[in-house]
Amino acid sequence: MLDIFDILGPVMVGPSSSHTAGAVRIGRMARTLLGGEPVKAKIGLFGSFAETGQGHGTDRALVAGLLGMKPDDLDIPRSFELAAERGLSFAFETVRLREAHPNTAVLTVEDAQGKTLELQAASTGGGRIRVDRLNGVEVSFTGMFNTLIVRHQDIAGEVANVTRELADVKINIANMSLCRDRRGGDALMVIETDQKIPPVARVFISELRGVKNLTYYERED
């Protein structure tokens, strides 16, 4: 079900919960999953984002999110200027996608070390978002939970190993998905939890055999 404070809320800078607040959250999600300060971003807009995004604040909102702002930050209208000050270069383009939500953005971001991340996400209404694709793999999570994303080798017992670490620190899993590219190849586990995952548990998981990398998004309070 929907969080009642997503119905009455968010407290946000206007003008549009889907085109402004949701866009800020998509940008912020990309920044968080990149795990560092982005220096370069290619931002693809689809559907209503492409049709009505400009002059509507969607462009400024996505950049504001990449800079780490939250939806109620009164600096959102100034994000392009702030990006220039902080060394983030960005470019917009219109993209064609098949069967994507009408408010969709595709962000390719890069940090100073050259690490990149590609994320496709939709703004689904009222400021809520859903990540649909991550580095080419189909996923589905919303950022309304604490979210752990584990890229690992497709070997027997890996799910048990990861969930055991969470169970040990009494963390309850709300939703979970697993996807692999091919047998024995790369797999992606997305785990949404009710509780925040403490750093120590994340370290233990990252040290498990077969785990290649781990990213973590903590829900807004």
Place this chain on the structure above:
Amino acid sequence: MALDSMAEIVEKAEAGGKPFWQVVLDTDMEERQVTAEASFEKMRATWRAMLESVETYQGDRRSVSGLVGGDGARMRAYAERGETLCGPYLREVIATALCVGESNACMRKIVAAPTAGACGVLPAVLVPLYQAGRAGEEEIVKALYVSAGIGAVIGYRASIAGASGGCQAEIGTASAMAAGALTALRGGDIRQIGHAVAMALKNLMGLICDPIAGLVEVPCVKRNVIGAVNAVSCADMALAGIGSRVPVDEVIDCMGEVGSRLPVEFRETALGGLAATPFGQSVKQQMHQRT
């Protein structure tokens, strides 16, 4: 435990001998694993942000396109001359809806309820009652739980996004939330709340989302007025004992069905409706030339 239908809320309320707002509070405590105090505190903060969005209005602000701004002040000035057709409450409802809708278009801080485009509806019906001393903070916070429960059901069964369901999903939902909140605030029982919600949604069924140049400005700001005024009339009808013939959950499902069948031109794409008028097109061109 979830808020999946109005029937379920009625059932829980009647089984537990609880008012509507309490059922929603219980659900929030369960879902987010928080205490009643913590939940109530967050709702109080939401109310205060709403109040602030009304109090910080400035009539001299203008939106990105320049189309929006100043109407809230114009309505207030007219109201003060005492020449309005409607009475003191309703004229303040109209002015407040305009003020908050305009502040949103001017990139000021507002509370999305359920969306930013519809942010003026709830404060428009609640703040004037509060400012006139006709409702206290505690009662209003409880009424906000009622409105949130209604919005959650509509979001679950239908849609609260203009891009998916048209304006009926945004202003229509806000109006239903406000109608339910007002009915609860004025002592209506749980079934009367359901009737107010059903009537409010029915009255705005089919309303398209056709923002000029894609901006949340025209016709969005003034549609907050119809959402608010509709809420007041539906609450008054429900309190008078007038009911909706179609059950509320069926009305909600119907709104979702209508929304999903709206052509894409009428779902926030700015390709149809008022956005496609010669005036709408000229604004769009001006915006493009500026960027």
